[in-house]
Amino acid sequence: MQYIKKHFTTTLEVKQSKFIAHLIPYELYEVTLQQLKEEHPKARHFVTAFRYLNEYDQIVEHSSDDGEPSGTSGKPSLMVLQGQECINIAVIVVRYFGGTKLGTGGLVRAYSDAVNLVVEAAEFFEYKKEVSKTIEIEYGDVRYIEYECAALDVRIIEKSFDAKVIYAIRSDEQSMSEFLKKVERVVQLK
Numbered sequence: 001m002q003y004i005k006k007h008f009t010t011t012l013e014v015k016q017s018k019f020i021a022h023l024i025p026y027e028l029y030e031v032t033l034q035q036l037k038e039e040h041p042k043a044r045h046f047v048t049a050f051r052y053l054n055e056y057d058q059i060v061e062h063s064s065d066d067g068e069p070s071g072t073s074g075k076p077s078l079m080v081l082q083g084q085e086c087i088n089i090a091v092i093v094v095r096y097f098g099g100t101k102l103g104t105g106g107l108v109r110a111y112s113d114a115v116n117l118v119v120e121a122a123e124f125f126e127y128k129k130e131v132s133k134t135i136e137i138e139y140g141d142v143r144y145i146e147y148e149c150a151a152l153d154v155r156i157i158e159k160s161f162d163a164k165v166i167y168a169i170r171s172d173e174q175s176m177s178e179f180l181k182k183v184e185r186v187v188q189l190k
Contacts, residue, residue: 001087002124007032010121012114014106016098019114021091023122026052029090036094044097047111049078050090057129059087068095072107080115087127091115128172132157133180134190136164141186152179166190 004025012019020040024032029050037046049063061082063074077091093114102110137145142165149156152175158168171179180187 001085001127003086003088003127004122004124006123008118008122010114010118012110012117014098014110014113015100015102017100017102017110018094018096018098019110020094020096021114021118022094023089023091023115023118026050026088026090029092032090033092036092040094040096042096043094045073045093045095047073047077047093047095048090049074049081049115051078051081051086052088052090068107069104072104073111076108076112077115080112080119084119086119086124091118128174130170131173131176132168132170133176134166134168136166136188136190137186139165141165144186145183148179148183152182154179 004023006025007028008023010021012021022032022036033046033048045066045068047064047066047068049061051059051061054060061078063078065072065074068074073093077093081089081091093111135145145167146156148154149169152171154169154171154175156167157170160166169176180189
């Protein structure tokens with residue numbers, strides 16, 4: 001399985017209709033969809049599809065035709081994501097109608113092509129199962145811990161500052177193990 005770390009976009013034109021495909025990390029899906037609706041008030045459709053892993057390591061999938069004929073847009077978009085073994089990814093295709101009806105086959109082809117185009121433009125990374133930990137450190141160790149997090153690709157999800165500093169961190173199992181081994185003298189697991 002593979003995932004992306006940032007937003008990618010491409011544009012496909014078919015018989016004067018514009019298909020602007022946005023491939024994004026799943027956690028940005030809601031915010032990006034809202035932004036695109038504000039940026040493109042004259043767009044006819046906002047077709048979406050996504051795949052992500054839930055807390056039980058189950059793949060959750062969904063697609064929406066957003067007013068296009070049933071099964072002609074969301075499903076083909078989702079099938080491209082499935083075929084590429086994408087995970088924790090969403091695609092939003094903004095469509096501007098060009099005046100010529102494409103028919104059901106034409107729509108399926110256009111949406112599939114638009115998503116394939118943005119997938120080809122994207123930079124993918126191999127997905128590895130992630131683990132989360134909560135650590136407690138002294139204020140004097142914040143810089144050291146943040147440096148090691150960046151060096152070992154451990155993401156700081158949440159910070160709280162009380163008598164001590166508490167971080168919620170997440171990374172793949174191997175990076176987390178290396179990180180905890182390296183900082184064990186200054187970190188307390190919660």
